[in-house]
Amino acid sequence: MVSSDYAIQVRNLTVSYGPKPALLDVSFMIQKGELVGIIGPNGAGKSTLMKAMLGFVKRDIGEVLVFGKPVEQTRGMIAYVPQRGTVDWDFPVTVADVAMMGRYGHLGWWRNPSKADVEIVDKCLEMVRMSDFKKRQIGQLSGGQQQRVFMARALAQGAQILLLDEPFAGVDAATESAILDVLAEAKKAGITLVVVHHDLATASEYFDKLLLVKQRLYAAGPPDLVFRQELLSEVYEGRLKVFTDLLKG
Amino acid sequence: MDTLYTLFIDPLTKIYFLKALAGGSIVAIVCAVTGCLVILQRMAFLGDALSHAMIAGVGAGYLFMKLVFGVEAAAGAMLVGSLISAFITVFMIGFVAKVSRIKEDASIGIMYTGVFAAGVVLVSVFGKYIHIDLMHFIMGDILGISDFDMVVSAIVSAAVLSVIILFFRYFKITSFDPVMAASIGIPVLLFKYVFTGCVSLIVVSAVSMVGVILVVGLLITPAATAYLLTDRLEKMMALAALFGFTSILGGLYLSVWLNSAGGGAVMLFATLQFLAVLMLAPRYGLLADWQRRRNMVPQQVIEDIIASMFKSAKPVADTDITKYVEMKPKMMRNAMKYLIEEGLASGTDMYELTDKGRTEALRLKKAHRVWETYLHYMGVPDSELHEKAHVLEHYNDLESIDYIYEKMGYPDTDPHGAKIPPVYSDGSFCLTALYGFSDKDVEIVSVDTDKDVAVGDIVRIIHTDDGWSVQKDGGTIDLTDSEVESMTVRFLS
Ligand SMILES: Nc1ncnc2c1ncn2[C@@H]1O[C@H](COP(=O)(O)OP(=O)(O)OP(=O)(O)O)[C@@H](O)[C@H]1O
Ligand SMILES: [Mg+2]
Numbered sequence: 001m002v003s004s005d006y007a008i009q010v011r012n013l014t015v016s017y018g019p020k021p022a023l024l025d026v027s028f029m030i031q032k033g034e035l036v037g038i039i040g041p042n043g044a045g046k047s048t049l050m051k052a053m054l055g056f057v058k059r060d061i062g063e064v065l066v067f068g069k070p071v072e073q074t075r076g077m078i079a080y081v082p083q084r085g086t087v088d089w090d091f092p093v094t095v096a097d098v099a100m101m102g103r104y105g106h107l108g109w110w111r112n113p114s115k116a117d118v119e120i121v122d123k124c125l126e127m128v129r130m131s132d133f134k135k136r137q138i139g140q141l142s143g144g145q146q147q148r149v150f151m152a153r154a155l156a157q158g159a160q161i162l163l164l165d166e167p168f169a170g171v172d173a174a175t176e177s178a179i180l181d182v183l184a185e186a187k188k189a190g191i192t193l194v195v196v197h198h199d200l201a202t203a204s205e206y207f208d209k210l211l212l213v214k215q216r217l218y219a220a221g222p223p224d225l226v227f228r229q230e231l232l233s234e235v236y237e238g239r240l241k242v243f244t245d246l247l248k249g
Numbered sequence: 250m251d252t253l254y255t256l257f258i259d260p261l262t263k264i265y266f267l268k269a270l271a272g273g274s275i276v277a278i279v280c281a282v283t284g285c286l287v288i289l290q291r292m293a294f295l296g297d298a299l300s301h302a303m304i305a306g307v308g309a310g311y312l313f314m315k316l317v318f319g320v321e322a323a324a325g326a327m328l329v330g331s332l333i334s335a336f337i338t339v340f341m342i343g344f345v346a347k348v349s350r351i352k353e354d355a356s357i358g359i360m361y362t363g364v365f366a367a368g369v370v371l372v373s374v375f376g377k378y379i380h381i382d383l384m385h386f387i388m389g390d391i392l393g394i395s396d397f398d399m400v401v402s403a404i405v406s407a408a409v410l411s412v413i414i415l416f417f418r419y420f421k422i423t424s425f426d427p428v429m430a431a432s433i434g435i436p437v438l439l440f441k442y443v444f445t446g447c448v449s450l451i452v453v454s455a456v457s458m459v460g461v462i463l464v465v466g467l468l469i470t471p472a473a474t475a476y477l478l479t480d481r482l483e484k485m486m487a488l489a490a491l492f493g494f495t496s497i498l499g500g501l502y503l504s505v506w507l508n509s510a511g512g513g514a515v516m517l518f519a520t521l522q523f524l525a526v527l528m529l530a531p532r533y534g535l536l537a538d539w540q541r542r543r544n545m546v547p548q549q550v551i552e553d554i555i556a557s558m559f560k561s562a563k564p565v566a567d568t569d570i571t572k573y574v575e576m577k578p579k580m581m582r583n584a585m586k587y588l589i590e591e592g593l594a595s596g597t598d599m600y601e602l603t604d605k606g607r608t609e610a611l612r613l614k615k616a617h618r619v620w621e622t623y624l625h626y627m628g629v630p631d632s633e634l635h636e637k638a639h640v641l642e643h644y645n646d647l648e649s650i651d652y653i654y655e656k657m658g659y660p661d662t663d664p665h666g667a668k669i670p671p672v673y674s675d676g677s678f679c680l681t682a683l684y685g686f687s688d689k690d691v692e693i694v695s696v697d698t699d700k701d702v703a704v705g706d707i708v709r710i711i712h713t714d715d716g717w718s719v720q721k722d723g724g725t726i727d728l729t730d731s732e733v734e735s736m737t738v739r740f741l742s
Contacts, residue, residue: 054432056428056431056432075432075433075434076432076433076434078432079432080429080432082428085426086426086428087425087426088289088424088425091289091424091425091482092289092476092479092480092481092482092484092485093421093425093480093481093482094480094481097421097481097482098425101421101422101425101426101429104418104419104422104430104433104435105433105434105435107418109416110415137480153429157433
């Protein structure tokens with residue numbers, strides 16, 4: 001099989017920040033156009049796995065291939081929306097400015113954004129339903145709205161792979177459905193999506209495939225394979241009741 | 250006329266003044282533009298560090314030329330020396346912050362005082378070779394600027410300004426979101442170094458004008474002034490440049506009038522300018538903030554006004570409202586302004602609720618009556634019901650009210666027998682709740698009938714003597730009372 005049939009391949013990945021590894025011997029493959037959820041308890045290494053897929057963290061061992069090429073050589077192919085933006089919210093940029101940053105990778109050194117770029121940005125803001133806020137300074141938005149602006153920026157990048165770290169955390173029902181629409185639309189356009197997700201109740205409904213992570217990769221595959229009593233109770237110690245309910249329902 | 254002439258025109262005829270104005274403006278403008286990025290990256294302290302550290306380089310450069318070539322006060326060597334010492338300082342700051350747990354701010358503090366101290370020791374130990382007037386560096390001398398300094402700062406300024414303009418987008422994204430910038434392949438670290446280099450250059454060239462102590466002010470004060478006025482980096486830089494120029498212009502006049510040191514006057518003017526903007530800025534200024542607070546009308550008062558207007562069938566005047574809701578005339582004016590802006594009321598002297606206002610009034614009424622029902626259920630004596638509910642009705646979050654209403658089992662009336670208005674959290678209401686809608690188009694939100702009326706239809710509904718007639722697409726459909734009671738509609742906004 002040609003390796004670049006896969007959007008992302010992770011092989012024997014180990015990452016550690018201190019003496020105890022945050023990720024240990026993780027291997028999986030994600031096919032092009034799949035909508036994949038990463039689940040696992042707090043501190044399981046989900047965000048670390050995302051950063052590893054972007055080449056942002058140092059790997060102890062293992063490799064990450066993006067479309068068959070080492071991740072270091074594939075800058076710009078993956079767009080990423082972090083869990084918590086670390087940006088300065090008082091920075092003098094507007095929503096439209098931030099979304100336009102998604103196009104910077106395509107602009108070349110001197111060229112100014114063209115009409116086409118502006119149209120792309122408008123479309124992306126429209127998709128996340130933030131068109132009405134274009135002129136608003138980025139700090140003067142709610143957390144969910146800020147999250148959506150960063151999603152628009154990631155879409156504007158036109159990347160083939162989109163990584164979203166907990167896009168559904170702390171958003172209301174309307175925003176959640178807006179984000180789901182965006183995911184569906186991106187999937188239709190053939191974009192590979194990897195999403196860190198916290199809510200087990202909705203995970204099986206939202207994603208084609210799940211990765212269950214807690215330092216190691218406990219399971220990978222379609223939701224009904226991953227949602228097995230013994231797996232979940234091992235990963236989420238002590239919160240068994242919830243899962244029995246979940247598995248029944 | 251004469252005094253005006255001496256005050257404003259006379260200085261302009263003096264060569265030294267013009268030179269200071271030209272040289273100072275160039276440097277101040279570039280400082281201000283660079284300063285925007287400096288304050289956004291929270292590097293203000295770095296400017297200070299660089300200006301102090303360069304003293305060591307000036308001393309070393311002087312000494313080197315004197316001892317090796319026997320040249321006295323070689324300006325070029327002192328300049329190169331100061332740049333070298335600035336770069337060394339920056340490098341050491343980064344190095345210490347990187348290899349140890351010392352954070353960058355502390356690292357700056359250690360390194361610049363260290364390098365500055367080395368400079369001071371150097372200059373005093375070799376005092377007999379070095380004839381540097383330290384005061385000159387500390388205070389600067391904008392009014393006695395040398396041709397060499399002028400040429401150097403012009404070149405440096407032009408170079409720094411072109412770098413910033415050419416790479417503007419990259420400086421913007423690397424300051425705002427370095428992680429994202431790196432992910433699309435922008436060399437973040439390189440830009441950081443280039444930028445620090447630019448800051449060093451511009452600081453070194455500005456020191457000769459305003460001195461070591463004041464240079465950081467020239468870097469950040471005009472930029473900070475601009476920051477109070479805009480939400481876009483492009484505009485912020487343009488405004489900062491303007492404020493940089495006015496600082497020099499105003500400062501120079503000030504120094505001539507008061508016969509004071511040029512650098513001090515410039516920074517004093519820049520600071521006063523900042524304070525003035527801080528007071529008066531339309532959005533982020535203190536005055537605007539104070540005004541906003543003063544004009545704010547408590548939500549509770551707004552709601553009470555709406556409720557009192559709803560009670561009266563005809564338009565009301567200010568005085569009618571103040572009978573029910575106690576407040577000062579000024580607050581009354583602001584409240585009416587707010588209601589009209591929000592589209593809740595209309596009118597100039599006599600006010601009337603709009604459709605939106607009346608729906609809001611019904612919502613409040615519902616909140617009041619639902620609370621009363623709830624309190625009654627909780628065993629609160631009837632005599633206290635109204636008063637307590639009047640306080641609670643301001644907790645009228647739509648969903649919560651609907652929730653309590655549901656828990657109470659959707660009662661039709663409150664304990665006093667008053668009807669609970671059928672209005673709902675999605676902004677819809679039942680037609681029986683509101684009169685006077687017959688001349689308006691409404692959207693059907695829910696309906697239970699087998700006649701040709703469906704959810705989402707835009708219709709016009711008229712109450713006739715023998716029932717209700719719905720006008721839809723030119724046709725008319727008659728509905729019974731019970732069908733209308735089960736139907737909810739919403740005004741088109
Ligand atoms: N920069 C860091 N330095 C040191 N340790 C870190 C760092 N980032 C994460 N860790 C540790 O690595 C482990 C995995 O962290 P990670 O952020 O990947 O978890 P997560 O699954 O995303 O958790 P959450 O659900 O809370 O977002 C945790 O034990 C965490 O304490
Ligand atoms: Mg995380």
